[in-house]
Amino acid sequence: MAEIRVENLHKTFGDVVAVRDSTFTVPNGDFFCLLGPSGCGKTTTLRMVAGLELPTSGRILLGGDDVTFKPAAQRDIAFVFQLFALYPHMNVFSNIAYPLRCQGTPKGEIKGRVEEAARTLRISHLLPRSVSGLSSGDRQRVALGRAIVRKPLAFMLDEPLGALDAEMREVMCGELRALHDRLHATTVYVTHDQIEAMSMADTIAIMRDGIVEQLGPPQELYDRPATMYVADFIGSPPMNFIPFRGALAPGDRSLRIGPAVVEVPEAREGTAETDLVLGARPEDVQLSASAALRAEVIEAEYLGTTQIVTLSTAQGTRLKARTRSEITVRPGESTGLTFRPDKLSVFDKSSGRALRSALHEGAPRG
Amino acid sequence: MAEVVLDGVSKRFGHIQAVADLTLRVAEGEILVLLGPTGAGKTTTLRLVAGLERPDAGTVRMGDRDITLEPPSSRDVAFVFQQYSLYPHMTVFENLAFPLRSPARRVPEPQVRARVQEIAELLHIEDKLTKRATQLSGGQMQRVAIGRALVRSPSIYLMDEPLSSLDAKLRAEMRVELKRIQRELGATILYVTHDQTEAMTMASTIGVIDRGCLVQLGSPREIYEDPVNTHVAARLGSPSVNLVPRGLFPHVPAPDQTVTIGARTEHVIIKKSTNGSAHGRVKWIEHLGDQSHLHVTVADTDVVTLGDPDSGLAVGDEVAIDMVKPLFFDAGGERVRTS
Numbered sequence: 001m002a003e004i005r006v007e008n009l010h011k012t013f014g015d016v017v018a019v020r021d022s023t024f025t026v027p028n029g030d031f032f033c034l035l036g037p038s039g040c041g042k043t044t045t046l047r048m049v050a051g052l053e054l055p056t057s058g059r060i061l062l063g064g065d066d067v068t069f070k071p072a073a074q075r076d077i078a079f080v081f082q083l084f085a086l087y088p089h090m091n092v093f094s095n096i097a098y099p100l101r102c103q104g105t106p107k108g109e110i111k112g113r114v115e116e117a118a119r120t121l122r123i124s125h126l127l128p129r130s131v132s133g134l135s136s137g138d139r140q141r142v143a144l145g146r147a148i149v150r151k152p153l154a155f156m157l158d159e160p161l162g163a164l165d166a167e168m169r170e171v172m173c174g175e176l177r178a179l180h181d182r183l184h185a186t187t188v189y190v191t192h193d194q195i196e197a198m199s200m201a202d203t204i205a206i207m208r209d210g211i212v213e214q215l216g217p218p219q220e221l222y223d224r225p226a227t228m229y230v231a232d233f234i235g236s237p238p239m240n241f242i243p244f245r246g247a248l249a250p251g252d253r254s255l256r257i258g259p260a261v262v263e264v265p266e267a268r269e270g271t272a273e274t275d276l277v278l279g280a281r282p283e284d285v286q287l288s289a290s291a292a293l294r295a296e297v298i299e300a301e302y303l304g305t306t307q308i309v310t311l312s313t314a315q316g317t318r319l320k321a322r323t324r325s326e327i328t329v330r331p332g333e334s335t336g337l338t339f340r341p342d343k344l345s346v347f348d349k350s351s352g353r354a355l356r357s358a359l360h361e362g363a364p365r366g
Numbered sequence: 367m368a369e370v371v372l373d374g375v376s377k378r379f380g381h382i383q384a385v386a387d388l389t390l391r392v393a394e395g396e397i398l399v400l401l402g403p404t405g406a407g408k409t410t411t412l413r414l415v416a417g418l419e420r421p422d423a424g425t426v427r428m429g430d431r432d433i434t435l436e437p438p439s440s441r442d443v444a445f446v447f448q449q450y451s452l453y454p455h456m457t458v459f460e461n462l463a464f465p466l467r468s469p470a471r472r473v474p475e476p477q478v479r480a481r482v483q484e485i486a487e488l489l490h491i492e493d494k495l496t497k498r499a500t501q502l503s504g505g506q507m508q509r510v511a512i513g514r515a516l517v518r519s520p521s522i523y524l525m526d527e528p529l530s531s532l533d534a535k536l537r538a539e540m541r542v543e544l545k546r547i548q549r550e551l552g553a554t555i556l557y558v559t560h561d562q563t564e565a566m567t568m569a570s571t572i573g574v575i576d577r578g579c580l581v582q583l584g585s586p587r588e589i590y591e592d593p594v595n596t597h598v599a600a601r602l603g604s605p606s607v608n609l610v611p612r613g614l615f616p617h618v619p620a621p622d623q624t625v626t627i628g629a630r631t632e633h634v635i636i637k638k639s640t641n642g643s644a645h646g647r648v649k650w651i652e653h654l655g656d657q658s659h660l661h662v663t664v665a666d667t668d669v670v671t672l673g674d675p676d677s678g679l680a681v682g683d684e685v686a687i688d689m690v691k692p693l694f695f696d697a698g699g700e701r702v703r704t705s
């Protein structure tokens with residue numbers, strides 16, 4: 001197992017810049033997610049680390065070795081694709097054994113290693129079966145088996161759950177994380193699904209237009225998004241944005257939105273009057289009949305313990321609040337809004353950047 | 367609009383019983399959501415109402431009219447399919463107007479225009495009317511497909527997973543939109559999905575269906591809080607309910623027949639154990655932002671609880687487990703009621 005270091009990695013296809021000067025480190029044993037929408041450069045980054053694509057410039061270090069221009073076969077990295085490419089004419093055992101046979105591993109050793117991989121993935125009972133009769137979940141388990149049997153330095157997974165239905169995806173998320181906890185293998189995982197990334201990753205790198213926009217543990221990104229893009233990409237429903245015009249001075253602990261005074265984490269930087277945006281997670285929005293900031297209830301969606309209430313403010317901003325489902329709200333009724341003060345972010349509207357504050361400069365939470 | 371009633375309807379394909387003795391009433395103005403896994407008989411039920419399949423037994427009534435043997439065209443239903451199939455060579459306006467311009471209906475042209483305009487505004491696509499269908503995003507295309515059903519005012523709308531081809535964000539938006547439109551039109555909708563969030567958030571009534579049989583019918587809250595068996599309990603709630611052997615928690619008082627205890631994640635209370643009375647150990651903490659899922663190992667079983675991100679619990683901590691409002695199930699998975 002090994003650390004992966006990416007330095008000033010840059011890749012262009014014709015005049016399209018796919019990856020722009022990326023630098024990051026995946027610590028040894030980390031479950032690292034590259035998260036972003038399609039076309040953000042996450043798969044290109046992964047393919048360069050694996051050696052399936054050569055960078056235009058920059059370096060890739062695998063366990064300290066410069067592998068930038070080494071062919072994929074010499075990198076000792078296992079790759080799992082979205083579409084599990086299994087050999088349909090081979091049974092499960094032969095599919096998992098295939099990479100070892102290619103390496104010329106002795107027969108006796110192959111048997112032991114395949115059985116061990118199958119045990120790890122809890123698919124021992126499937127070994128003699130043909131792959132064509134397997135469920136999609138089991139096929140992906142076999143594809144994973146083929147990756148782990150080699151005991152590579154690192155795993156690259158490219159949307160491995162993308163072809164599964166929602167229920168199976170949730171099951172496989174749990175299994176993949178459990179597998180990681182048993183093997184402690186350095187893993188780079190590409191996905192556009194923030195829930196997958198949030199639930200599995202030790203570290204998430206959110207990409208946009210070829211650039212890593214923010215990198216950190218899931219909770220850190222959720223609580224302290226550096227930009228509106230990150231705030232919007234993570235969380236379901238995403239962070240609410242309430243635009244307003246105002247100025248801010250270092251030390252300020254409140255701001256004015258229309259008729260309401262909203263308490264916020266102490267500002268650590270100021271700005272002259274400009275277009276600002278208040279960011280509040282749905283669970284930090286509270287309904288309070290008498291509050292000065294007025295809104296109309298559009299819809300309430302029951303989710304069991306909680307409900308998502310969609311609201312429209314007097315200024316026409318759509319918001320979502322997550323509240324306990326015992327609170328009764330009716331579409332069309334008027335209510336007031338308050339916010340949990342210590343969890344709010346303030347963004348500069350034109351750059352999308354979060355202004356520094358007591359929240360954003362607080363010590364990262366373990 | 368009219369109520370639609372299925373009475374003892376069965377349908378078999380070869381040796382597969384797709385729908386078994388199904389009795390169901392969709393009241394006027396409600397959204398009834400049939401929730402079940404693939405192969406449960408949801409789509410067959412819709413097709414039986416639409417007249418695309420003929421039942422082996424039972425009757426289908428619309429208002430006080432028996433429509434069991436009527437052809438689809440005379441049934442006055444509108445169907446929205448999972449895959450939006452728009453006419454690519456037509457504009458959005460022409461796609462929306464299509465059902466009204468059908469020779470069978472002969473709606474006067476000024477009326478067609480007015481109705482299309484009205485529906486387009488309802489769906490917030492009034493500025494897209496002159497675009498070709500192929501120039502739209504996926505979400506817009508699905509709105510047009512839904513709009514094409516809405517331009518008519520049938521007795522009932524039948525919707526077969528209409529949101530499943532959209533991405534998560536769009537799906538969440540369209541859920542709210544569809545519900546708003548339904549309320550504004552007072553429409554009667556029979557909606558099928560395998561997505562429990564859609565069912566919980568949109569339904570007036572949920573029918574949980576499994577292997578062709580209706581297992582439970584009730585409001586989302588009734589189904590969530592008071593499931594009749596382990597299947598229904600497991601079908602709703604995310605993360606899913608913990609179903610653990612009774613023997614794992616001898617300290618929880620339970621009726622004699624109890625074999626399985628069901629506890630929703632929010633009903634499992636864990637506390638850091640300091641006096642050696644631990645039941646389990648924290649195996650993994652899943653951070654989801656607004657809340658955390660704590661996976662606790664009890665003997666060989668994984669129990670998932672909801673935790674505040676600020677709870678201070680860490681992987682490896684020994685914890686004591688308590689349950690609030692546990693559900694009890696017998697050996698057959700049926701609910702054992704305590705009072």
